[in-house]
Amino acid sequence: MSDRIVLDAHDLVVRYPGSPPVVAVDGVSLRISAGETVALVGESGSGKSSVARAVAGIDRPAEGEVRFDGGAVTALGIRRRARELTAIQMVFQDPSTSLNPRRRVGDQVSDGITAARARGLEGSRPEEWFERVGLDTAAVSRFPHQFSGGQKQRIAIARALAARPHLLVADEPISALDASTQTSVAALMRDLVSELGAGMLFISHDLAVVQRIADRTLVMYGGRVMESGDTAAIWAAPRHPYTRALLGAIPKPDGAGRVPVSPTAAERATWTDVPPVED
Numbered sequence: 001m002s003d004r005i006v007l008d009a010h011d012l013v014v015r016y017p018g019s020p021p022v023v024a025v026d027g028v029s030l031r032i033s034a035g036e037t038v039a040l041v042g043e044s045g046s047g048k049s050s051v052a053r054a055v056a057g058i059d060r061p062a063e064g065e066v067r068f069d070g071g072a073v074t075a076l077g078i079r080r081r082a083r084e085l086t087a088i089q090m091v092f093q094d095p096s097t098s099l100n101p102r103r104r105v106g107d108q109v110s111d112g113i114t115a116a117r118a119r120g121l122e123g124s125r126p127e128e129w130f131e132r133v134g135l136d137t138a139a140v141s142r143f144p145h146q147f148s149g150g151q152k153q154r155i156a157i158a159r160a161l162a163a164r165p166h167l168l169v170a171d172e173p174i175s176a177l178d179a180s181t182q183t184s185v186a187a188l189m190r191d192l193v194s195e196l197g198a199g200m201l202f203i204s205h206d207l208a209v210v211q212r213i214a215d216r217t218l219v220m221y222g223g224r225v226m227e228s229g230d231t232a233a234i235w236a237a238p239r240h241p242y243t244r245a246l247l248g249a250i251p252k253p254d255g256a257g258r259v260p261v262s263p264t265a266a267e268r269a270t271w272t273d274v275p276p277v278e279d
């Protein structure tokens with residue numbers, strides 16, 4: 001990890017139309033350094049995907065600013081933005097929808113290579129990326145339906161990383177995969193982004209995987225960051241009551257099963273009443 005900050009988003013507010021409007025993100029700030037993996041965790045609806053879309057330049061936040069490699073993402077002109085945003089790549093939950101079913105997978109990885117070349121970076125070959133993500137290089141001429149879900153996600157990762165991004169935004173990249181491949185795909189992503197010196201925003205509800213791969217973690221609830229800090233420190237001693245409740249939902253190793261977070265309204269109020277704990 002280096003001291004170079006690739007992403008610096010501050011005071012993000014994301015609202016969706018409605019009456020009243022939905023405040024999905026309410027004042028979230030986050031920084032990611034080169035080579036660093038930062039996880040966003042929190043229950044469904046806490047605003048994780050909305051943060052991801054704002055920092056990736058998909059949705060414009062209602063308030064706040066996203067700075068990427070020192071420049072304001074929201075202030076880029078259309079042409080410059082299309083060119084420069086190849087340095088931010090995304091991996092989504094479902095590789096079946098993110099890969100084009102009618103194109104050979106090698107050609108799709110070549111799109112990433114072309115994007116890197118357009119930024120003046122040295123060329124590479126799709127086979128090299130297949131090798132890096134643990135796939136048979138002979139498979140470059142196949143079509144997406146000839147692969148398993150886990151293999152398709154490896155291809156989507158190869159395509160994203162072939163573009164040599166400075167930031168990879170991964171929104172639930174392992175949740176559609178078989179349990180047996182989830183950890184290995186997550187670990188692969190982490191290793192490759194740190195090898196490339198890129199930063200990664202990793203969104204997952206799999207807390208055991210987050211614990212394993214994230215350098216830092218932000219815990220969100222109701223659109224706000226409740227706790228943020230070094231992953232190991234948070235797991236060793238969660239300080240915010242919401243974090244304690246969330247970590248209590250990890251399946252117990254003794255086989256006692258998943259402990260649901262089923263808070264009462266009073267408990268929820270206690271979480272939002274306690275000020276955030278940030279590093």
Ligand SMILES: Nc1ncnc2c1ncn2[C@@H]1O[C@H](COP(=O)(O)OP(=O)(O)OP(=O)(O)O)[C@@H](O)[C@H]1O
Nearest residue numbers: 016017022024042043044045046047048049050051
């Ligand atoms: N396009 C939209 N229009 C209206 N409301 C939306 C829209 N997208 C998200 N929301 C709402 O914004 C809030 C945050 O949603 P978001 O998808 O960011 O949360 P999340 O933590 O990523 O959830 P999940 O883990 O289920 O994906 C939720 O209340 C959601 O219903």
